[in-house]
Amino acid sequence: MSTSRDDFGIVIRSALLQRGAKQKFSLFVLILLSLFIFILDNSNLKPIKVLRSLINDGVYRLSAVSSSPIKFSGASKDFFVKHIFTYQENERLRKELEDLKSKDFQTSFLEAENNKLQDVLGLEKKSPYSVINAKVILDKNSPYLNSVIINKGSNSGIKLGMPVLNEGYLAGRIVEVNFVSSRILLLNDLNSRIPVVISPSGTQAILSGAGKRQPSLEYLPDNFMLGEKDSLVFTSGKDGVLFPGIAVGKVVIDDNKKMVNLFANPDQINFVSVALKQQEDSGAR
């Protein structure tokens, strides 16, 4: 019994301390070094944060360069697929255009009516938000994290928590800011929680990422029933960080669960707009 324990001790000691011909460091030294780095990184000291930010910027750029063959192959595939289905897409777009044209008249009418009513009520008019456009330089999902890296950081005025839009729809929010790069936590990440409102009933809920393609709606009222017209989800702005009224997606029922089909497809994000702040309309009263 004691012999086998001795053997285990000898073998584990040998595995930890042994260095081969090509091994410059022993496992023991590297494990200690990793622990030291881990403790330093968790210490939240300002110089360490600045250093981490610089390391992040460097590695993200390097990562973007090394990912270019993968991006190129993906883009080539998309290019061919798009060309193959051009005719069908053209037909579909024609039909969509006709629908949109008819809706455009209705929208213009509603916009004019809305402006008139705001004038009557004396409400303050606000333009949306000012945005800064950025390119996604790295899109690496892990089984535990759905996030992307963009090529703008604190030097462009980006701050933690800012909403990020893709083609006008909410795609996520900023969770890490470096000097020339930032990280966006996508809406479908397990750690994403966004206060939303379901239109037109105005029911409040929390959009919660599930690590899958579609996030779910949580904290709905007990007696909530999805109406025939209830389907669009917008940000409610209840958290005081995100602006209210940003379109998020459409409610779908999947296996009795209320999920949201996102307008901004998390797998197809190449360019984004970071909403910086709401600007007051110069003509507002």
Add this chain to the structure above:
Amino acid sequence: MALVLSKFRDSLFRLGPLILLIYICISEFHTQFYYWAIFSFNLQFIVIYYWILRDPDILGYGFVFICGFINDVVLSLPLGTSALSYLFVSLVAAYVRNATVRTSLFTDWFTFVVAVFIGNFIYFFLMNRFADAEIEYATLFYNSLFTFILYPLFWSIFEVYKKMTFARRND
């Protein structure tokens, strides 16, 4: 000139596993596929375990540490999390190498369970105790399961590669 070129080619061939490991850590290489909802695996664990066990001269511990460090930066994990996880996988591989005389696919495969368990346990413990990120236990379980299931496939590929490298060295 031909000799220099041949030596360069041989060195490049021997650097293959290291290049692969660095590349999967630093690039956009995805090991999770949404279309197969539960399918994800940890290729880094497979590469590290196989090469530390079978030919430690090809993959140094220092490089394993650096790859872990890069992986943490790319995935925004606390620095040192992946490095510790990978180094413990290396520790199991080094232990198995020192403790066994003859290894086969089956001995490698079943000891790999211990490596995956310890590697993911270190990762889970550090993330759970020190990071705000939420972890889905089912995802972690499926990730470990598919990593284990796919080991023989990569084992066979790496065996062929190792034989080719060895053959080139003895040419």
